Amino acid sequence: MVKFVNVGVSFTGGYQALNNVNIEIKSGEFVYIIGKSGAGKSTFLRLIYADLLPTRGVISVEGRDLNLMKRIEVPFLRRQIGVIFQDYKLLENLSVFDNVKLGLDIFYMKRTQAKERIWPLLKRVGMFEKRDDIVKNLSGGEKQRVAVARALINDPKIILADEPTGNLDMENAENIMTVLRECIATGATVIMATHDKLLREKYPSREIELEKGKVIKDGAAYEL
Ligand SMILES: Nc1ncnc2c1ncn2[C@@H]1O[C@H](COP(=O)(O)OP(=O)(O)OP(=O)(O)O)[C@@H](O)[C@H]1O
Numbered sequence: 001m002v003k004f005v006n007v008g009v010s011f012t013g014g015y016q017a018l019n020n021v022n023i024e025i026k027s028g029e030f031v032y033i034i035g036k037s038g039a040g041k042s043t044f045l046r047l048i049y050a051d052l053l054p055t056r057g058v059i060s061v062e063g064r065d066l067n068l069m070k071r072i073e074v075p076f077l078r079r080q081i082g083v084i085f086q087d088y089k090l091l092e093n094l095s096v097f098d099n100v101k102l103g104l105d106i107f108y109m110k111r112t113q114a115k116e117r118i119w120p121l122l123k124r125v126g127m128f129e130k131r132d133d134i135v136k137n138l139s140g141g142e143k144q145r146v147a148v149a150r151a152l153i154n155d156p157k158i159i160l161a162d163e164p165t166g167n168l169d170m171e172n173a174e175n176i177m178t179v180l181r182e183c184i185a186t187g188a189t190v191i192m193a194t195h196d197k198l199l200r201e202k203y204p205s206r207e208i209e210l211e212k213g214k215v216i217k218d219g220a221a222y223e224l
């Protein structure tokens, strides 16, 4: 579960990126975070994986109060979270396969053993044929799909997806949505920031709308 109580974030200079946010997201939910560019969506996601501490308020993730968490505990929290970054954060000089392998927390895993986990996932995101290509040679949409595979390789309990379909055509976007929704079926929670209205209409779910750092709407936009 992810819970925000009176959460605020101010950046140096005093800019309030988030303001009095109160939110509860239960395990197994699929939630969209929507709002204009600059509304605070990425900031909201950064708080959940403890990349940023709130200036005010309390955040708990899977029962841990992030304000009280020691630095040494952060990797344990992050092991339960898969993040699909808006700018991918892939290692450009490594292959597709090796980038996904970095997402596995068992680094000493034999290559053949790793293959058994990585290959099926690369097939699901449509990147199996390019598994040995170097990431820097891939298109934006291909990189995005590698980023999805890396985030999911550890079967995380919480998946934070920051515009995971931003660079994809409709067919690939729908495929990624299917992959993310399958994660829900196994009990994971998905929190996805998106601008894509067509996808939200096609796969309706709870929407949390931010405007200038405030929650202005929270609820199911459409009846399921
Ligand atoms: N480290 C920072 N220092 C100062 N201001 C920041 C910092 N990070 C974000 N901001 C500001 O906070 C606001 C919210 O940023 P955020 O990245 O969360 O928006 P967003 O909703 O994800 O936008 P987009 O849809 O463009 O990705 C923006 O105005 C941004 O300029």
Ligand SMILES: [Mg+2]
Binding pocket: 041, 042, 043, 086, 162
């Ligand atoms: Mg953003």
